[in-house]
Amino acid sequence: MKQIISSWSRVLVTLAVLAAGSVVQAAPATPEMLSNACAGCHGTNGVSAGFSMPSLAGQNRVAIAEAMKGFKSGERPSSVMGRLAKGYSDAEIEAMADFFSKQKAAPAAAQSLDLAMVAKGKTLHERHCKRCHLESGKEFDENAAVVAGQWLKYLQIQMADYADGKRKMSEKKADKMKPLSRDELEAIANYYASIK
Amino acid sequence: MTVDRRSFLKLLSAGTAGVGGASLSMAARAAEIMPKSGRRVVVVGGGYGGTIAAKYVRMMDPSIEVVLIERNRQFVSCPFSNLVIAGERKISDLTLGYDKLAAHYGIKVVFDEVTAVDAEKKEVVTAGGSIGYDRLILSPGIDFRFDELEGYDPATTPGIMPHAWKAGEQTLVLKKKLEEMKDGGTVVLSVPLTPYRCPPGPYERTSMIAWYLKNNKPKSKIIVLDANPDITSKAGLFRKGWAKHYAGMIEYRGAKKVTVVNPAGMSVLVEGIEEVKGDVINVIPPQRAGAIAVKAGVVGPDKNWCPVNATTFESTQVKGIHVIGDACIAGAMPKSGYSANSEAKVCATNVVALMNGRELVDLSGINTCYSSITGKEAVSVAGVYKVDQGKIVAVPNSGGVSPDLSELEAIYADSWLRNIMTEMSS
Incomplete structure (x- = not known):
């Protein structure tokens, strides 16, 4: 009897809420719904116009998902991203990663770069980075990120986080990165930023 | 297309x-x-x-x-x-x-x-x-609910006591009044009860006016008359920033609701009684x-x-x-x-x-918002939202404010502006 009353009261509550027009039948947030909310900072369909915020369009799906999970756990340093990533389930993160990976990539708009550093960075890329950051950083192996055509400021912040030991690296990456000086990391950042 | x-x-x-x-x-x-x-x-x-x-x-x-x-x-x-x-x-x-x-x-x-x-x-x-x-x-x-401020003439008062709460001409009026003020002057800023547009806005404004005064008119001060009992957003960070950069310059008074304005005498009245005079008065009306x-x-x-x-x-x-x-x-x-x-x-x-x-598709929403504390440092707040029982709620255990003020936050703030304005205009 008690159960019947409680289920009836639930129906009544539901009816009251429906009458007020505030509850509707709706599907769970789609990948597009989840991802569009990010575009205020990462640009429409993930093409960023802000120097310190990366473009996500055409990014490696695995790299986006790893980044978000790293922000969520606090393993990867961030400003707002850690606080935002905690708002999503792993399934939602995978859905957003998939959405952005399928968008058409567009290199950053004209940015001022140091041409000597670009040339130096190219040599360093060939020597240290190209086995994972394929095709001048336009393509990727496994979980490596697309770094070509990103904003210089964003790449510089990431390089600084690596050099300061704030951002963890895989053993494979650490082997390649550790011998590089800050000046060399800056050169590599300039090189990737220059790729169209 | x-x-x-x-x-x-x-x-x-x-x-x-x-x-x-x-x-x-x-x-x-x-x-x-x-x-x-x-x-x-x-x-x-x-x-x-x-x-x-x-x-x-x-x-x-x-x-x-x-x-x-x-x-x-x-x-x-x-x-x-x-x-x-x-x-x-x-x-x-x-x-x-x-x-x-x-x-x-x-x-x-x-x-x-x-x-x-x-x-x-x-x-x-x-x-x-x-x-x-x-x-x-x-x-x-x-x-604006100008009618809740006795003595406020919507046609003339904004030219004397700018609100600058719709950007454009009003922004420049307030800027000019600050530039014209003598060193040693008093700026009065009034904050309406919530809800109003941009919860941290009045406190960012306080910070930015203080930044201008510190660099240009260091003997001046700001009195904040807040109708709310306390700073309504990012309170800890604003207090920290003010203590760090503007000690002695900002006088914050909570639970001080401005109800009367006196443009001719350049003063406002708190609860119709307590008169506060200013050389520049920025009245943010209820909305x-x-x-x-x-x-x-x-x-x-x-x-x-x-x-x-x-x-x-x-x-x-x-x-x-x-x-x-x-x-x-x-x-x-x-x-x-x-x-x-x-x-x-x-x-x-x-x-x-x-x-x-x-x-229909369920809402998934985000808010990100940066406030400048100085010309170089900023703070931020972020949140993720969903629908629960027909109401928009924050996703539990997510969101919140930055741990501190920093130059990096200001760099992100600049990119925030570039991206969101680009999204709106192209």
Whole structure:
């Protein structure tokens, strides 16, 4: 009897809420719904116009998902991203990663770069980075990120986080990165930023 | 999206004719312009919400015609306008036009003021004539409840005691008054009770005025008269920033509601009794949804803000009218530019779903908001939102404020502005 009353009261509550027009039948947030909310900072369909915020369009799906999970756990340093990533389930993160990976990539708009550093960075890329950051950083192996055509400021912040030991690296990456000086990391950042 | 350039240009000139059409007879004005040939969404207000709603409806269903009606040819962003007051930004950095957005997405922009909405006939009335719609999205921002401030003349007081709570000319009036003030002067800033546009805005403004004074008129001070019992947003961070940079310069007084203004004597009265004088007085009046929301009958029982369905942003008062941005009651989502951007996308998604008889999609929303403490350092707040039991709530255990003020936050703030303004304008 008690159960019947409680289920009836639930129906009544539901009816009251429906009458007020505030509850509707709706599907769970789609990948597009989840991802569009990010575009205020990462640009429409993930093409960023802000120097310190990366473009996500055409990014490696695995790299986006790893980044978000790293922000969520606090393993990867961030400003707002850690606080935002905690708002999503792993399934939602995978859905957003998939959405952005399928968008058409567009290199950053004209940015001022140091041409000597670009040339130096190219040599360093060939020597240290190209086995994972394929095709001048336009393509990727496994979980490596697309770094070509990103904003210089964003790449510089990431390089600084690596050099300061704030951002963890895989053993494979650490082997390649550790011998590089800050000046060399800056050169590599300039090189990737220059790729169209 | 291919754009019919000729019809777009024709529309632009039609808008011009409407604005300059004061000599037309009343009958001619009420005539329908732009007769509907297919399905149409009309968006009123070309700010943080309206531009995005118009764009995303077109992105999601190019077969729906979108008409964006805006009274100003250019939009000036409120976010970052406090930095203009401090001389850290140019107002041109915050100013947008509509040409690129209109051309890229085939949005028909009409520069005119909406004076009435006929929800029965499904049309909006502008000075240039009436425009029909299938669904209407209102993103009207805010207007002021001047009548709650005794002695306030809406025509003259803003020139003497600028509010600068709609960016543009008012921003520059406040800037000029600060520049003209003598060193050793007193700035008074009054904050209305919540809810108002941009919860941390008054405290960022306090910080930016203090930054200007510290660098230019260091003997001066600021008195903040806050109607709220305490700083309403990012309180710990503002206090920390003020202690670090502006010790002795900012006098914050909570629970001090300004009820009377005296422009002739350059003073305000707290609760009608306690007089506070200032050389520059920045009165931020209490607010409500933009006037067209009141005229359309979509403000709720509080007579100020618009209750909406949390999934579709359709008014719970009037069918077929959706309200987004500062004007609506969006549960846990604050009245911020980013919230308006995020709400616009949710609204567009579900307006398109409704017009195509498709299933609605649950809201997933974000707010990110930066406040400058100095010309170099900023703080931030972020949140993720979902719908629970018909209400917009923050996703538990997510969001919150930055641990500290920092230069890195200010770098991200700059990119925030670049991205969100680019999203609105192209």
